[in-house]
Amino acid sequence: MYKYTDFDAAFIKERNAQFRSQVERRIDGSLTEDEFKPLRLMNGLYLQLHAYMLRVAIPYGTLNGRQMDKLADIADRWDKGYGHFTTRQNIQFNWPELRDIPDMLDALAEVQMHAIQTSGNTIRNVTADHFAGAAADEIADPRPVAELIRQWSTDHPEFQFLPRKFKVAVTGSPNDRAVTKAHDIGLRMLERDGVAGFEVIVGGGLGRTPMIGKVLRDFLPREDLLPYLEAIVSVYNLLGRRDNKYKARIKITVHENGIDDFRARVEERFALIRPQFGGIDQQLLAGIEADFAAPDFKTKPVADFEAAYTNDPVFRSWADTNLTDHRAPGYAIVSISLKAHAATPGDATSAQMRVMADLARDYGHDELRISHEQNVILPHVHKSDLPALHARLKEAQLATANIGLISDIIACPGMDYCALATARSIPIAQEIATRFDDLKLEHDIGPLKIKISGCINACGHHHVGHIGILGLDRAGVENYQITLGGDGSEDATIGERAGPGFSADEIIPAVERIVMAYLELRDAPEETFLETYRRIGLAPFKAALYPEVQADAA
Amino acid sequence: MPKAFTPKVVTANHLLKGDVIYQTATGWTRDLAEAEVLTDEADADLRLIDAAQQVSLVVGAYLADVDTAGGVPKPTHFREDFRARGPSNYAHGKQEDLSNV
Ligand code: HEM
Ligand code: SF4
Numbered sequence: 265m266y267k268y269t270d271f272d273a274a275f276i277k278e279r280n281a282q283f284r285s286q287v288e289r290r291i292d293g294s295l296t297e298d299e300f301k302p303l304r305l306m307n308g309l310y311l312q313l314h315a316y317m318l319r320v321a322i323p324y325g326t327l328n329g330r331q332m333d334k335l336a337d338i339a340d341r342w343d344k345g346y347g348h349f350t351t352r353q354n355i356q357f358n359w360p361e362l363r364d365i366p367d368m369l370d371a372l373a374e375v376q377m378h379a380i381q382t383s384g385n386t387i388r389n390v391t392a393d394h395f396a397g398a399a400a401d402e403i404a405d406p407r408p409v410a411e412l413i414r415q416w417s418t419d420h421p422e423f424q425f426l427p428r429k430f431k432v433a434v435t436g437s438p439n440d441r442a443v444t445k446a447h448d449i450g451l452r453m454l455e456r457d458g459v460a461g462f463e464v465i466v467g468g469g470l471g472r473t474p475m476i477g478k479v480l481r482d483f484l485p486r487e488d489l490l491p492y493l494e495a496i497v498s499v500y501n502l503l504g505r506r507d508n509k510y511k512a513r514i515k516i517t518v519h520e521n522g523i524d525d526f527r528a529r530v531e532e533r534f535a536l537i538r539p540q541f542g543g544i545d546q547q548l549l550a551g552i553e554a555d556f557a558a559p560d561f562k563t564k565p566v567a568d569f570e571a572a573y574t575n576d577p578v579f580r581s582w583a584d585t586n587l588t589d590h591r592a593p594g595y596a597i598v599s600i601s602l603k604a605h606a607a608t609p610g611d612a613t614s615a616q617m618r619v620m621a622d623l624a625r626d627y628g629h630d631e632l633r634i635s636h637e638q639n640v641i642l643p644h645v646h647k648s649d650l651p652a653l654h655a656r657l658k659e660a661q662l663a664t665a666n667i668g669l670i671s672d673i674i675a676c677p678g679m680d681y682c683a684l685a686t687a688r689s690i691p692i693a694q695e696i697a698t699r700f701d702d703l704k705l706e707h708d709i710g711p712l713k714i715k716i717s718g719c720i721n722a723c724g725h726h727h728v729g730h731i732g733i734l735g736l737d738r739a740g741v742e743n744y745q746i747t748l749g750g751d752g753s754e755d756a757t758i759g760e761r762a763g764p765g766f767s768a769d770e771i772i773p774a775v776e777r778i779v780m781a782y783l784e785l786r787d788a789p790e791e792t793f794l795e796t797y798r799r800i801g802l803a804p805f806k807a808a809l810y811p812e813v814q815a816d817a818a
Numbered sequence: 819m820p821k822a823f824t825p826k827v828v829t830a831n832h833l834l835k836g837d838v839i840y841q842t843a844t845g846w847t848r849d850l851a852e853a854e855v856l857t858d859e860a861d862a863d864l865r866l867i868d869a870a871q872q873v874s875l876v877v878g879a880y881l882a883d884v885d886t887a888g889g890v891p892k893p894t895h896f897r898e899d900f901r902a903r904g905p906s907n908y909a910h911g912k913q914e915d916l917s918n919v
Contacts, residue, residue, distance in 0.1 A: 358910075
């Protein structure tokens with residue numbers, strides 16, 4: 265893991281002191297809210313529906329046990345004993361008081377964490393594949409590159425007032441678990457003729473105008489990364505629209521100017537600034553890489569695992585859904601579900617955070633990851649430790665065997681917390697999970713991603729959900745619109761709108777009708793929902809969703 | 819034809835706590851039932867200006883519609899309902915503190 269240098273530590277300390285004085289001046293009345301708001305947003309502090317909200321970065325989703333313990337301490341001391349993990353590898357605290365924020369930031373700094381650039385029109389927390397450094401399909405660990413980008417972008421003087429927020433995601437695997445095509449810049453690590461580099465994707469994004477990113481460079485040598493990123497962001501900074509907030513993201517810039525024109529400008533700028541990057545960035549990267557050296561993997565027999573797998577059906581079911589292939593023999597990647605049926609997706613209590621920290625220390629080389637699907641990962645666990653680990657997860661109510669299944673729902677906070685929301689998301693997620701748990705169909709249905717947002721900003725990624733749900737306000741009543749066939753993987757696709765929305769009472773039965781239609785229409789139990797959808801298209805699902813329309817037409 | 823003015827309250831977030839507050843004739847309350855109901859448009863505008871000037875106490879004051887049918891003000895829109903009550907997934911926020919919601 266990356267370790268802070270003295271420079272980093274001094275920087276955070278100074279920045280926190282600065283913010284402490286800004287908070288004091290807001291409280292004593294010397295700063296107005298209009299003056300204070302941009303300052304608090306630069307430090308991850310929002311004012312939401314019922315309280316302040318502090319958004320803390322978990323860069324590229326990586327943290328260790330001590331950091332997780334500190335998040336638990338913060339939740340207990342200054343919040344209500346829980347935290348909310350988001351799709352952007354952040355944690356949000358929903359109930360802090362203004363006076364306590366500087367202390368919270370100082371507590372975070374003790375474990376090398378912060379809330380800088382988790383808000384505002386700047387380069388946000390850099391996200392990465394949550395199986396980084398562990399996945400069997402990985403070409404290279406994306407985290408050193410993500411850390412390099414973080415260092416370059418943090419407090420970058422030119423990029424603090426971009427037209428709009430700016431999100432970068434990196435993956436080192438061909439199977440894209442970082443949703444790179446829905447980011448302002450998506451980087452996919454490649455190797456071509458023995459040379460390491462990137463495919464650079466630009467102009468993806470969800471929100472009001474969802475778009476899949478376009479390839480800006482099909483191969484960028486690794487040494488050119490920072491100057492090339494700098495060229496992209498500075499072209500966007502100049503060209504991006506500031507006249508209309510809704511047209512300000514780079515996806516619109518690329519769309520309005522055309523990818524070829526945009527590319528020509530980036531290449532021109534790149535040629536100009538390339539010589540300024542004299543190799544220091546590469547030296548830095550080499551140092552960072554050393555910090556991400558793989559742990560010492562053990563060689564041990566896996567007989568205990570096999571015995572538990574054969575004899576304990578509960579363990580087997582969990583292992584089948586929550587484990588992923590590791591690149592080291594005998595190891596597995598463990599996904600801990602924060603989606604217990606009827607729970608709030610992405611929430612963990614402080615007690616659960618401490619259990620996860622302990623498990624990471626006891627069985628997982630002290631490493632944890634946060635996934636963009638709002639779950640927690642133990643990336644390196646030896647299979648022989650899995651039965652014991654599973655038992656402890658069960659005790660902490662963290663052993664739900666549903667990763668990738670219908671109840672593993674991404675849901676944004678919606679109108680239960682978010683000031684921008686037009687409807688609630690959480691209760692819908694809770695009801696869907698409970699309903700399919702009651703039906704005992706979840707495992708039969710197999711891989712199916714439902715994603716829910718409470719407004720068009722699409723924080724819950726609904727456009728790339730196999731089933732996407734968007735909460736709206738229709739004449740003062742919550743109404744839910746369904747999209748189908750979205751996909752956030754390397755084959756990223758924006759879902760198609762199914763038709764008119766549903767009331768809060770109708771939405772669960774509507775989802776059930778879609779799923780029942782799938783179970784009828786699939787070729788074989790192996791054919792996933794998305795595969796069926798791609799084979800037969802929207803029409804049969806539409807018929808299932810709106811039976812009354814069919815009846816009228818008949 | 820201009821729309822008839824419907825009853826409103828002045829609401830905002832508390833600067834220090836961040837929680838939802840409502841203006842009364844003399845100050846602020848955390849309970850919507852105790853809010854001052856404004857039935858005259860010019861009066862409401864003045865009360866809002868007064869609220870907006872209290873910069874070291876409140877943030878983001880605005881006028882919210884209320885229904886006064888039962889004698890005490892009640893939210894007319896679900897957003898104001900959640901603001902008056904708290905989130906639906908936990909008994910947090912106002913529902914923690916107030917016995918009457
Ligand atoms: C409750 C506080 C939150 C606020 C005020 C907020 C605000 C926003 C806004 C304004 C956008 C639209 C930006 C645009 O398209 O220009 C957005 C998008 C987004 N937010 Fe949030 N958000 C919040 C919470 C979350 C949470 C909890 C998550 C994760 C579960 C999240 C993840 C995202 C993502 C992934 C997008 C995607 C759209 C994109 O940038 O392409 N946000 N958010
Ligand atoms: S999608 Fe809308 S409601 Fe949900 S968190 Fe984002 S901004 Fe809030």
